[in-house]
Amino acid sequence: MCARNSIYTNPKPCKHLADYKLRHGFNTYDSIRNCLKTTPNGRTRVAKHTTKIPRCSFCDRYQGRLYFCLMCSSLWCPSHILLHTQSEKGHEVAIDMDRSELYCCLCCDQVYDPDFDKVVVCNQVKDLPGGSKSKTNSFEASGERSSKRKRLDSGIGLDLKKSELLVSMRDRRAKSCYPLGLRGLNNLGSTCFMNSVLQALLHAPPLRNYFLNDRHNSVQCRKRSGEKLCLLCDIDAISSAMFCGDRTPYTPAHFLYSWWQHSSNLASYEEQDAHEFFISVLDGIHEKESKIRNSGKDDGDCQCIAHRAFSGLLRSDVTCISCGFTSTTYDPCVDISLNMDTSNLSSSNANKPIKPDEKTSVSTLSGCLNLFTRAERLGSDQKLHCQNCQELRDSSKQLSIRRLPLVLCLHIKRVEHSLVRKISRKINQYMQFPFSLDMTPYLSSSIVRSKFGNRIFTFEYDNSNSSAAYEIFAVIAHSGMLESGHYVTYLRLKNQWYKCDDAWISEVDEGIVRASQCYMLFYVQKLLYNKANEDSSFVRISPRRDPFESTAGCS
Amino acid sequence: MSRPPPPPPTTNKDQQHQNPSLQEINIKLIQSGEKERLKELLRERLLECGWIDEMKALCRAFTRKKGRNNVTVDDLVHVISPKGRASVPNSVKAELLQRIRAFLASTAD
Numbered sequence: 047m048c049a050r051n052s053i054y055t056n057p058k059p060c061k062h063l064a065d066y067k068l069r070h071g072f073n074t075y076d077s078i079r080n081c082l083k084t085t086p087n088g089r090t091r092v093a094k095h096t097t098k099i100p101r102c103s104f105c106d107r108y109q110g111r112l113y114f115c116l117m118c119s120s121l122w123c124p125s126h127i128l129l130h131t132q133s134e135k136g137h138e139v140a141i142d143m144d145r146s147e148l149y150c151c152l153c154c155d156q157v158y159d160p161d162f163d164k165v166v167v168c169n170q171v172k173d174l175p176g177g178s179k180s181k182t183n184s185f186e187a188s189g190e191r192s193s194k195r196k197r198l199d200s201g202i203g204l205d206l207k208k209s210e211l212l213v214s215m216r217d218r219r220a221k222s223c224y225p226l227g228l229r230g231l232n233n234l235g236s237t238c239f240m241n242s243v244l245q246a247l248l249h250a251p252p253l254r255n256y257f258l259n260d261r262h263n264s265v266q267c268r269k270r271s272g273e274k275l276c277l278l279c280d281i282d283a284i285s286s287a288m289f290c291g292d293r294t295p296y297t298p299a300h301f302l303y304s305w306w307q308h309s310s311n312l313a314s315y316e317e318q319d320a321h322e323f324f325i326s327v328l329d330g331i332h333e334k335e336s337k338i339r340n341s342g343k344d345d346g347d348c349q350c351i352a353h354r355a356f357s358g359l360l361r362s363d364v365t366c367i368s369c370g371f372t373s374t375t376y377d378p379c380v381d382i383s384l385n386m387d388t389s390n391l392s393s394s395n396a397n398k399p400i401k402p403d404e405k406t407s408v409s410t411l412s413g414c415l416n417l418f419t420r421a422e423r424l425g426s427d428q429k430l431h432c433q434n435c436q437e438l439r440d441s442s443k444q445l446s447i448r449r450l451p452l453v454l455c456l457h458i459k460r461v462e463h464s465l466v467r468k469i470s471r472k473i474n475q476y477m478q479f480p481f482s483l484d485m486t487p488y489l490s491s492s493i494v495r496s497k498f499g500n501r502i503f504t505f506e507y508d509n510s511n512s513s514a515a516y517e518i519f520a521v522i523a524h525s526g527m528l529e530s531g532h533y534v535t536y537l538r539l540k541n542q543w544y545k546c547d548d549a550w551i552s553e554v555d556e557g558i559v560r561a562s563q564c565y566m567l568f569y570v571q572k573l574l575y576n577k578a579n580e581d582s583s584f585v586r587i588s589p590r591r592d593p594f595e596s597t598a599g600c601s
Numbered sequence: 602m603s604r605p606p607p608p609p610p611t612t613n614k615d616q617q618h619q620n621p622s623l624q625e626i627n628i629k630l631i632q633s634g635e636k637e638r639l640k641e642l643l644r645e646r647l648l649e650c651g652w653i654d655e656m657k658a659l660c661r662a663f664t665r666k667k668g669r670n671n672v673t674v675d676d677l678v679h680v681i682s683p684k685g686r687a688s689v690p691n692s693v694k695a696e697l698l699q700r701i702r703a704f705l706a707s708t709a710d
Contacts, residue, residue, distance in 0.1 A: 085641070099631050108627070111678075124675060155673035416654075423645065 062138045074116040084173035090146040113140035163501040175371040175434040225539045230295035230549035239320040242533035245546045246520035251578040252355040257285035277330040295549035328352040356380040358451035361490040371434035381455035387413035411479040446493035454569040472528040485514040516569035523562035646693045
């Protein structure tokens with residue numbers, strides 16, 4: 047379902063453009079440089095005639111597209127530019143004046159040349175305020191995080207290879223043919239929110255491997271910290287229980303108790319929000335780790351398993367509408383909360399454009415992601431201080447993803463707050479989501495690149511080594527109302543979907559999963575997903591135990 | 602009974618003043634830079650209401666049908682333009698008209 051062709055392979059120049067370049071090189075591109083004008087929102091146009099109105103040399107038209115011949119600077123409308131090319135030899139390449147894009151008159155089509163785009167983009171960057179400063183914001187040093195990221199990516203993979211104690215064998219006690227690690231969790235009283243998140247976490251490849259490789263040793267942990275309470279120890283215990291081969295439903299009572307101690311504000315017998323629980327668990331894991339390591343590292347560099355698996359980096363660009371100055375900030379995140387793309391579908395919009403394509407009437411994940419990364423004009427009550435203008439100005443804000451995490455957790459905000467009636471309502475609208483997800487269009491490199499229009503050029507931090515292709519492995523679905531609903535988790539193991547409804551595990555068809563009302567979607571990088579599916583018949587053993595003896599937590 | 606005399610013919614100057622031609626309006630808009638501003642406003646409104654996304658979807662559908670290498674920009678423009686024009690929301694049209702009227706009123710002298 048993901049794009050088969052990368053969007054950013056450079057199209058080859060047509061024969062005419064190639065000939066033109068052989069003959070003239072960059073001469074005409076350079077002469078155009080002086081005529082390029084940039085507007086604050088990043089559009090570049092050719093503005094040679096500042097006093098006269100540009101008109102077609104044949105029919106005097108000034109409306110619509112006009113093309114500017116690179117050879118003789120004459121102007122033509124699309125209907126008559128062919129006349130010019132036919133009468134003058136060598137005048138085959140022109141520029142669309144409004145968009146600064148190349149046009150081949152003989153092919154009658156747009157053509158692309160990286161050298162030309164380089165000229166345009168350099169000009170744009172120069173023209174925007176903070177010329178050299180904004181350049182460093184957009185084109186950052188590639189060495190920034192690449193070394194750290196390489197370590198991150200290889201760290202998890204090496205664990206599997208290094209561990210010599212891993213024995214690949216089928217557990218003989220398993221009665222069913224379910225894959226190892228699938229086990230129901232008993233509901234302790236409105237704890238389906240907890241069970242659903244635990245199922246997703248325990249089957250996230252990085253965490254699953256972490257616990258199976260005994261990376262968190264409970265004995266050593268207690269010795270080191272001296273505390274009895276450790277969320278990681280408890281999750282480790284659950285992980286052992288899940289993978290020991292026993293299929294009877296497990297009761298995560300100890301974990302619940304630990305979690306109550308950690309998040310006392312959420313400790314109650316009421317139904318909690320699964321996403322809130324997810325965040326608090328990650329927080330609990332992180333807290334413990336940072337206490338052990340005594341490090342005050344921020345979330346971006348933290349090496350605790352929670353951050354190693356889920357931490358990504360968001361980029362926020364705030365642009366001043368008046369002058370175009372952009373200030374960029376980076377914030378780490380462990381998940382992305384998406385608003386649903388229902389704005390086009392609400393019945394309150396009386397002037398809806400006519401829908402020619404049925405697909406636009408369904409809410410989709412890509413629609414939500416587009417909404418998330420769309421440039422949003424901030425209201426006039428939210429004016430921000432522009433460093434260039436030195437006063438409060440209307441601005442627009444755009445989010446993008448600077449660095450993708452290993453495990454991508456997408457939270458779909460299904461709560462609608464009505465300020466008028468002062469109530470919260472759940473949005474039950476169905477949302478379509480893919481099993482294979484390509485996050486390339488939402489990366490900072492793509493978003494920032496598109497700000498320059500239809501250009502071909504490479505960013506210094508275009509990371510082709512880290513993948514933007516994801517595969518889904520867990521879906522937490524919610525049914526019912528806001529206060530009283532039920533969570534279930536759908537897990538995808540070896541391309542078969544399983545429904546984890548508290549203590550009941552069952553095989554389901556993928557159609558059921560697609561039709562469910564998704565609340566949290568868990569995607570993992572494709573490489574990790576493929577690796578995890580290759581061989582998942584591991585049995586967890588600790589160094590001192592006989593591999594054939596039952597492991598702790600199974601009784 | 603004599604009929605009241607016909608009203609005097611208006612001079613060319615008056616006529617131009619009362620009913621500026623489309624061309625003159627356009628020239629005024631371009632020269633003052635207002636046309637650029639209006640275009641920006643239009644782009645923003647069309648983006649907000651999802652019109653641009655719809656056009657993109659139409660272009661994609663057309664390109665998929667014809668095959669990636671058999672489509673030129675001109676083809677797309679010819680196919681999409683009528684649909685695009687027809688689907689601009691009335692609120693956007695009204696807002697732009699209002700802006701143009703306000704501009705003309707302010708530069709009437």
